[in-house]
Amino acid sequence: MPDAATRALALEMLARLGVSPEDLLAAHDTTAAPTIAEYLPTVERATPTKAARTFASYWKRLNSQLGDRRIDEVRTSDIAAFARTCRENAQVRTNTIGGTGAETNAITTARAFFRLAVQDGLISSNPAAAVRKPRRNPRERRALTPAEIADLDQIARTRSDDPELDTLLVRFHLETAARRQGAIGLRMRDLDHRRQVVRLLEKGDKQRDVPVTAELLNHLQNHATRRAPGATGDDPVLRYRSGAPLTRRRYNTLAERWQRELSWTATAPVSIHWLRHTALTEVERIAGHAVAAALAGHAPTSVTASYTKATIAEVARALETRTGTTHPLATAD
Secondary structure: OOOHHHHHHHHHHHHHHOOOHHHHHHHHHHOOOOEHHHHHHHHHHHOOHHHHHHHHHHHHHHHHHHOOOEOOOOOHHHHHHHHHHHHHOOOOOOOOOOOHHHHHHHHHHHHHHHHHHHHOOOOOOOOOOOOOOOOOOOOOOOOOOHHHHHHHHHHHHHOOOOHHHHHHHHHHHHHHOOOHHHHHOOEHHHEEOOOOEEEEEOHHHOEEEEEOOHHHHHHHHHHHHHHOOOOOOOOEOOEOOOOOEOOOHHHHHHHHHHHHHOHHHHOOOOOOHHHHHHHHHHHHHHHOHHHHHHHHOOOOOOHHHHHOOOOHHHHHHHHHHHHOOOOHHHHOO
16 A cells, blocks of 8 residues: 555645546446446346246346446355355255255356356456355156156146146157157157157257157157147147147146155155156166167267267167067168
8 A cells, every 4th residue: 555655646646637536436437347237138138048047047136136246346255155045045845955956056157147247358257166066965866667657647647637748748758768858849840750750959959869659759740730730840749738839837737746646756756857867777778878878868978988879770779679669760770
């Protein structure tokens, strides 16, 4: 800090220039970094739609907790406190993992927010980068037994306000091992009757063709024809009774019904993702890890794995074994 003589000299020079200390402060304020609330619309516009859906609720919380702070004033400890608050206030569900998911999402959101501010030249470093994400708790998810699958199907048939849709979702995910987005994004053009496959568009906008039974393919086609006559091309396949396209909300409704109606879900908080887990486990036991990875849409995790990737014919043969049906691609090799 300058001594008294230096400060006096500086004030004298400012006076000669006709500039007051207040003028300097005002000039500084006009070039100050924006607050989180002011910068948030820029971040929202720059974020891809799919990521924005994940970040939206955390943007709102970040704005509520730190919105009046300038982005160059936010410290790592502030982000850590924000993430901890998200964890403590996480909604408790039957499949909760102690709020660690909310804490992780909060840190991911903050890192993306301040990364853009760095790229825009508003700050020199990302205060969220040094915040450590919590270690993931072991998940209880496992492959379901045949009896448990029968229970889920029974509830979908008898306790649902739309048994056609719910039973079709159970069948679709158990056969294809698709993620939710694979079903929600399924379009009419993705039903390939000639090759007997469905094309899934899922995580990271990656596409893959999955062999299915002719029966499932026909169910999907008939479902769409009944609920959206004339649907073609990019029109969604799976729909509500009203004809509106399937949304993620339906999966929450279905899981909540299972957990309410089935006593064994008290120790197994089942969701649609358990069907994916079950399908992949069955295929791994039948045909090995490479075929299960191909069905899952997982990228190779090693150089060796990139050389030993399974073919679609191998996935089709695994389907034949699982379902007792034939598939036209099973002899493609």
